[in-house]
Amino acid sequence: xxxxHHARLWRPAIAAGAAIAVTAGVVAAAPDAQKAQSKPxxxxxxxxxxxxxxxxxxxxxxxxxxxxxxxxxxxxxELKVTRKSYKDPVVATQIIRQGNKAxxxxxxxxxxxxxxxxxPGFVRITVTDAAGKTVVxxxxxxxxxxxxxxxxxxxxxxxxxxxxxxxxxxxxxxVWGVENGWASNTYSxxxxxxxxxxxxxxxxxxxxAKRYRDLFGIADKPQTISVTVRERSWEEGxxxxxxxxxxxxxxxxxxxxxxRPKAPAAPTSGAGPxxxxxxxxxxxxxxxxxxxxxxxxxxxAQAGDGxxxxxxxxxxxxxxxxxxxxxxxxxxxxxxKPDLRSLPAYGIQISDGGDDVPGKDYLAFSANVWNAGPAxxxxxxxxxxxxxxxxxxxxxxxxxxxxVGYAPTGTMEWDPRPGHEHWHFTDxxxxxxxxxxxxEAVRSGKEAFCLANTDAVDYTVKNANWHPENTDLSTACGQxxxxxxxxxxxxxxxxxxTQDLPGQSFDITDLPNGTYYxxxxxxxxxxxxxxxxxxxxxxRKVVLGGKPGARTVKVPAHDLVDAN
Numbered sequence: 143x144x145x146x147h148h149a150r151l152w153r154p155a156i157a158a159g160a161a162i163a164v165t166a167g168v169v170a171a172a173p174d175a176q177k178a179q180s181k182p183x184x185x186x187x188x189x190x191x192x193x194x195x196x197x198x199x200x201x202x203x204x205x206x207x208x209x210x211x212x213x214x215x216x217x218x219x220e221l222k223v224t225r226k227s228y229k230d231p232v233v234a235t236q237i238i239r240q241g242n243k244a245x246x247x248x249x250x251x252x253x254x255x256x257x258x259x260x261x262p263g264f265v266r267i268t269v270t271d272a273a274g275k276t277v278v279x280x281x282x283x284x285x286x287x288x289x290x291x292x293x294x295x296x297x298x299x300x301x302x303x304x305x306x307x308x309x310x311x312x313x314x315x316x317v318w319g320v321e322n323g324w325a326s327n328t329y330s331x332x333x334x335x336x337x338x339x340x341x342x343x344x345x346x347x348x349x350x351a352k353r354y355r356d357l358f359g360i361a362d363k364p365q366t367i368s369v370t371v372r373e374r375s376w377e378e379g380x381x382x383x384x385x386x387x388x389x390x391x392x393x394x395x396x397x398x399x400x401x402r403p404k405a406p407a408a409p410t411s412g413a414g415p416x417x418x419x420x421x422x423x424x425x426x427x428x429x430x431x432x433x434x435x436x437x438x439x440x441x442x443a444q445a446g447d448g449x450x451x452x453x454x455x456x457x458x459x460x461x462x463x464x465x466x467x468x469x470x471x472x473x474x475x476x477x478x479k480p481d482l483r484s485l486p487a488y489g490i491q492i493s494d495g496g497d498d499v500p501g502k503d504y505l506a507f508s509a510n511v512w513n514a515g516p517a518x519x520x521x522x523x524x525x526x527x528x529x530x531x532x533x534x535x536x537x538x539x540x541x542x543x544x545x546v547g548y549a550p551t552g553t554m555e556w557d558p559r560p561g562h563e564h565w566h567f568t569d570x571x572x573x574x575x576x577x578x579x580x581x582e583a584v585r586s587g588k589e590a591f592c593l594a595n596t597d598a599v600d601y602t603v604k605n606a607n608w609h610p611e612n613t614d615l616s617t618a619c620g621q622x623x624x625x626x627x628x629x630x631x632x633x634x635x636x637x638x639x640t641q642d643l644p645g646q647s648f649d650i651t652d653l654p655n656g657t658y659y660x661x662x663x664x665x666x667x668x669x670x671x672x673x674x675x676x677x678x679x680x681x682r683k684v685v686l687g688g689k690p691g692a693r694t695v696k697v698p699a700h701d702l703v704d705a706n
Contacts, residue, residue: 180216180240181216181217181238181240181359182214182217182218182219182240182322183214183215183216183359184212184213184214184215184219184320184358184360185212185361185363186210186211186213186265186348186349186350186361186363186364186365187211187212187293187325187365188208188211188348188365188366188367189210189211190209190367191366191367191368192367192368192369192370193209193367193368193369193370194370194372195207195339195369195370195371195372196371196372196373196374197339197341197371197372197374198374198375198376199373199374199375199376200375200376201336202338203335203336203337203339204336204338204339205334205336206269206278206329206334206337206346207327207329207331208267208329208346208348208367208369209327209329209367210327210328210365210367211290211293211326212284212286212325212326212328212350212360213293213320213324213325214320214321214324214325215322215323216240216322217238217239217240217241217322218239218303218320218321218324219286219318219319219320219358220236220237220238220239220303220318220319221234221235221237221250221286221317221318222234222235222237222315222316222602223235223255223316223317224315224600225314227701228312228486228700228701228702228703229701229702230702231252231253231702232255232256232257232258233249233250233252233255234249234250234254234255235248235249235250236248236249236250236357236358251353251357254353257309257311257313258307258308258309258313258316259283259309259333260283260284260285260286260288260307260330261283261285261286262281262283263281263282264281264282264283264284264328264351264354265281265282265284265328265348265349265350265351266279266280266281266282266349267280267281267282267346267347267348268346268347268349269344269347270344270345270347271342271343271344272343277339278339281351282328282329282330282334283330283333284326284330285306285318285326285330286303286307286318286319286320286326287303287304287305287307287319287326288306288307288326288327288328288329288331289326289327289329289331290320290324290325290326291325292323292324293324293325294323296323297321297322297323297324298321298322298323298324301319301320301321301324302319303319303321304316304317304318304319304601304608305609306598308597308598308599310488310510310597310636310638311488311705312485312486312488312510312599312700313597313598313599313600314599314602315599315601315602315603316598316600316602317601317602317608328348339371340371340373341371341372341373342370342371343368343369343370343371344368344370344371345366345367345368345369346366346369347364347365347366347367348364348365348366348367349362349364349365350362350364461612461627461628461629462628463522463523463524463626463627463628464522464537464545464626464628467524467533467626468535468548472547472548472550473547473548473549474538474547474671475538475540475547477517477538477539477541477546477547478516478517478539478605478673479517479538479671479673480513480514480515480517480519480633480670480672480673481513481514481515481516481672481674481677482511482512482513482514482519482664482670482672482678483512483513483514483677483680484510484511484512484571484662484663484678484679484680485509485512485599485636485662485680486660486680486681486682486700487507487508487509487573487660487662487680487682488507488682489506489507489508489640489706490505490506490507490660490682490695490697490706491506491507491695491706492504492505492506492688492693492694492695493505493506493647494691501651501691502649502651503649503651503690504647504648504650505575505647505648505650505684505686505695506640506647507573507640507641507647507648507660507682508638508641509638509639509641510597510636510637510638510662511570511571511631511637511662511664512599512600512631512634512636512637513631513632513633513634513635513636514600514603514633514634515603515604515605515633516603516604516605516633516673517539517605517633518539518607518630518631518632518633519536519630519631519670520537520539520628520630521534521535521551521567521593521628521630521670522534522535522627522628523535523553523554523620523626523627523628523629524626525624525626530555530556531555532554532555532565532626532627533550533553533554534550534551534553534554534567534569535549535550535551536551536671538671549671551669551670551671552567552568552569552667552669553568554567554568554629555568556620558622564592564619564620564621565592565619565620565624565627566591566592566619567591567592569665569669569670570591570593570664570665570670571588571639571662571666572586572663572666573585573586573588573641573660573661573662573663574586574660574661574663575653575659575660575661576658576660576661576681577659578656578657578658578659580681583653583658584648584649584650584653586647586648587646588639588641588646591637591639593612593619593629593630593631593637594612594637595607595610595611595612595630595631595632595635595637596635596636596637597635597636597637597638598635599634601634602634603634604633605633606632606633606634607634607635608634610632610635611630612629648660650686650693651690654686655686655687655688656685657683657684657685658683658684658685658686659681659682659684660681660682660684661679661680661681662679662680663678664678664679665678666678682700683697683698683700684696684698
């Protein structure tokens with residue numbers, strides 16, 4: 143029914159207002175010179191001519207966060223990435239903005255971008271040792287929404303672009319961008335793999351691939367960085383506590399094959415993982431977080447989403463509900479409403495009951511319900527003194543953001559279990575395993591939800607919010623003594639829950655082998671008011687096999703999406 147610390151998955155900390163100071167290799171052009179240049183200019187720079195990278199004895203390998211950035215001058219680098227359906231390929235289009243002129247568009251070559259995680263093979267990294275021998279050659283993808291900051295003081299104070307690139311396999315649309323006067327780190331962060339480099343001195347050369355230089359007009363000017371690799375141990379220095387805490391969380395997830403391995407936390411950028419209950423298993427690329435804050439966060443990380451802390455890295459403010467329970471007659475005015483849609487299930491695997499429920503076979507999965515808009519889903523809960531449940535109300539707003547109506551929409555319940563401790567909305571979604579004839583075989587016990595904008599499903603829909611607030615559970619879902627709470631699902635975003643515990647996953651112990659469908663159903667009781675109630679269900683085909691205690695599952699591709 144609820145999120146559990148066993149389902150804890152990697153999520154990035156949100157860097158509200160964080161900015162990097164990239165100065166090396168950047169000379170701000172005079173205002174007249176900038177005006178004279180008629181089109182956006184993109185350049186590869188290095189923040190420093192030298193970096194020191196750590197190789198940990200307990201985790202061999204070095205992450206090549208070399209401090210190289212792509213800068214945008216005279217206009218942003220902006221890309222709109224979409225697909226019409228899961229039967230259609232991903233299409234990336236550059237939006238060229240020049241001053242007050244109407245934007246132009248240029249479609250990138252077909253097949254160049256295959257998913258929504260970034261531009262593949264954007265940079266090539268070549269590392270040579272002290273003798274001049276090449277010891278590493280690797281290509282890295284580039285998420286323009288990656289860790290970024292201003293490179294000149296007159297640049298916009300905030301970037302309008304999202305903070306990461308989505309990697310949910312069923313993403314439908316994304317917007318990538320490097321803001322005008324900003325620079326974005328080319329380091330792949332979470333998605334890259336470490337390389338074997340013994341302690342010593344090296345030289346790294348980073349260059350943009352020719353196809354991207356030709357596409358975006360980037361000069362062929364590779365950056366060279368002197369690299370010192372030092373070997374360290376978790377047992378040494380001030381970082382020992384943080385490193386041990388980091389390792390402890392990773393070890394706790396080793397039994398979940400759908401979960402990705404621990405991400406690097408390189409000291410040059412602070413790009414690394416944090417934690418969120420029940421969400422996953424595909425996190426966005428890491429945003430910029432000052433390393434000093436990241437170290438403090440790792441030390442403070444706890445297993446469980448206690449009051450104000452769910453991702454182990456920050457204490458975000460709660461969303462503020464209305465001051466009072468609504469009065470007067472409920473009404474559903476003719477104004478924009480949310481449109482809840484389900485994504486096909488993913489992260490599908492066989493699990494067992496462990497020590498808690500021995501001798502059982504379960505089908506685990508991740509499920510996402512998202513809001514296609516054009517309006518937010520806003521639900522407030524109010525409790526009467528002494529009552530165990532809150533009464534939930536959906537609110538409606540006109541084009542100016544003024545509340546113009548409300549409707550009762552079920553209840554919210556408090557989950558007191560350690561690792562949870564928040565209020566759940568009870569009428570958001572339902573998960574069912576259907577037989578081949580699509581009649582129900584098993585229903586998940588998951589029936590209550592704390593809403594959070596965990597996944598950017600389609601940021602190209604009307605009114606999509608590229609900077610949602612409640613991207614983790616935080617205090618948005620209240621505390622035990624709360625008198626009221628507000629839960630929101632923003633336009634363009636969805637909320638992923640991972641069903642990998644008994645009672646949440648499907649008990650398949652006594653089910654015969656054969657074809658089944660995982661159904662993700664939004665708004666199952668139809669109590670929430672939507673623009674369309676006909677697109678709330680999504681099915682994902684699975685084929686069960688094997689024997690009791692050794693069951694198997696095959697997950698056929700869903701049209702062009704071949705991800706289990």
